[in-house]
Amino acid sequence: MYGKNLIDGQWRDGNGTTVTHNPSDLNEQVGTYAVADRSMAAQAIESARKAAPRWAAGNIQQRADLLRGVGDAIGARAEEIGLLLSREEGKTRVEGFAEAKRAAQVFYFFAGETLRQNGLFLPGLRDGHNVIVSREPLGVVSLITPWNFPIAVPAWKTAAALAYGNTVVLKPSEFAPGCSVLLARILTEAGLPDGVFNLVMGNGRELGPTLINGADGVSFTGATDTGRAVLQQAALSMTKTQLELGGKNPLVVLDDADLDQAVQIALDGCFFQTGQRCTATSRLIVTRKIHDAFVDALAARVRALRVGHALDEGTQLGPVATAPQLQKDLMFIERANNDGVECVAGGTRVECRTPGLYLAPTLFIGTHNAMHLNQHEVFGPVVGVTRVDDFEEALAVATDHELALTAGICTNDLRTAERFRHGVRAGMVMVNTPTAGVAYHAPFGGRKPSGFGGRELGAGAVEFFTEGKTSYIHHGVI
Numbered sequence: 001m002y003g004k005n006l007i008d009g010q011w012r013d014g015n016g017t018t019v020t021h022n023p024s025d026l027n028e029q030v031g032t033y034a035v036a037d038r039s040m041a042a043q044a045i046e047s048a049r050k051a052a053p054r055w056a057a058g059n060i061q062q063r064a065d066l067l068r069g070v071g072d073a074i075g076a077r078a079e080e081i082g083l084l085l086s087r088e089e090g091k092t093r094v095e096g097f098a099e100a101k102r103a104a105q106v107f108y109f110f111a112g113e114t115l116r117q118n119g120l121f122l123p124g125l126r127d128g129h130n131v132i133v134s135r136e137p138l139g140v141v142s143l144i145t146p147w148n149f150p151i152a153v154p155a156w157k158t159a160a161a162l163a164y165g166n167t168v169v170l171k172p173s174e175f176a177p178g179c180s181v182l183l184a185r186i187l188t189e190a191g192l193p194d195g196v197f198n199l200v201m202g203n204g205r206e207l208g209p210t211l212i213n214g215a216d217g218v219s220f221t222g223a224t225d226t227g228r229a230v231l232q233q234a235a236l237s238m239t240k241t242q243l244e245l246g247g248k249n250p251l252v253v254l255d256d257a258d259l260d261q262a263v264q265i266a267l268d269g270c271f272f273q274t275g276q277r278c279t280a281t282s283r284l285i286v287t288r289k290i291h292d293a294f295v296d297a298l299a300a301r302v303r304a305l306r307v308g309h310a311l312d313e314g315t316q317l318g319p320v321a322t323a324p325q326l327q328k329d330l331m332f333i334e335r336a337n338n339d340g341v342e343c344v345a346g347g348t349r350v351e352c353r354t355p356g357l358y359l360a361p362t363l364f365i366g367t368h369n370a371m372h373l374n375q376h377e378v379f380g381p382v383v384g385v386t387r388v389d390d391f392e393e394a395l396a397v398a399t400d401h402e403l404a405l406t407a408g409i410c411t412n413d414l415r416t417a418e419r420f421r422h423g424v425r426a427g428m429v430m431v432n433t434p435t436a437g438v439a440y441h442a443p444f445g446g447r448k449p450s451g452f453g454g455r456e457l458g459a460g461a462v463e464f465f466t467e468g469k470t471s472y473i474h475h476g477v478i
């Protein structure tokens, strides 16, 4: 495919091009994309600014209908989008299709939200007064997205931004911009007015300052360090900022857990989507009595996972998405080996039928929380198990990390589960279900430094994408 930038309704070439390759087969070129420079980013912001008043004042039934139409179009093209996603990012065919379907559902949800915006009416404290609290669109929002959910994250930010009356400039990751190009085409074909949605592709560090400082809001998903840079940049213009960042998510398995269920939950949370989910389980914390049985069963299941070309029938784990990410995963494995812990599954690259970025899912045991492996986000299929004595120690270890996105527990004791839910420091808690896998109608996000500035998804998305206005009306005594 050849993808161009979209600015003010015009498909625009850029200042050179960038090429993506299939991580399942590095010989296969997937897309060529026009790269925008700072002046094009500024034009995109200007175009969104010009389109903002009409879009904000537009009829909400028409807006809802349009967003529903976008959902229909994404759903109808889910196979095409999923296939491109698998080829560019490396998710399996099933995972790619499911993500595309999810993007359609998100548009349906926010189509409904367009009609569900409400405010507050308060009786005034002074006679003859009342108070109205209403919400208004932020204005122009820049959306900056990562490579690991190349359709879902652009879709959920765009759908919410548009539903609440904002105009958009989207900048996807250079590693996987293809799905954002398809999204831009779908939005255009659905009849979105020129300038309401703009797409610029290119390097984040280069385009970031223009996109951040020119907008009224920036919604960013990516690594925690990048998020810090975005926040520092946003401080210069006091741009409202929403950051969805990294995780180091613990899964606690207690002695009373259902063993088979716990193993399945750990397998899914740690390794599916090649562990490249911000919500992936990346610390397994297991109490003493169940530890050996759990580790034996999990290691057997991990070794049996079929790694392969994302589009091959029967592949359960696609490749690592990018070469730098694979290097990072291997570095974590080397550090863990040097730390002297035992590797019970994986630990090496895998040869498949095509030259790709394949890594065997890797499980270490005998780790402790202070180790490098447990202290830093891997963002790949590499996980360590830490053995603890009891629930109290498990909770302490689970909470002993600055990142706080999701946390999970496997137990059959409702009271213990509730103590965990109450006590653990995390934005989302999972009881007897994987740490990854979230719903679009519920708030999504972590505590600092995993997240900052308001949750995404669900009805609460309105908080970031709108500004409140409190009006005091002196209507006179009646």
Ligand code: NDP
Residues within 6 Å of the ligand: 144, 145, 146, 147, 148, 149, 171, 172, 173, 174, 175, 202, 203, 204, 205, 207, 208, 209, 221, 222, 223, 224, 226, 227, 229, 230, 244, 245, 246, 247, 277, 278, 377, 379, 405, 450
């Ligand atoms: P990065 O932080 O590297 O990049 C994310 C986006 O930010 C990309 O579009 C990138 O552009 C852009 N960018 C890079 N530098 C800057 C800058 N200085 N100013 C503005 N934008 C910039 O993340 P990855 O793409 O590597 O994604 C992986 C990370 O995302 C993981 O840490 C993961 O935990 C996190 N993540 C968090 C989620 C959440 O909701 N909490 C969900 C999914 C992922 P480019 O790279 O194209 O130059």
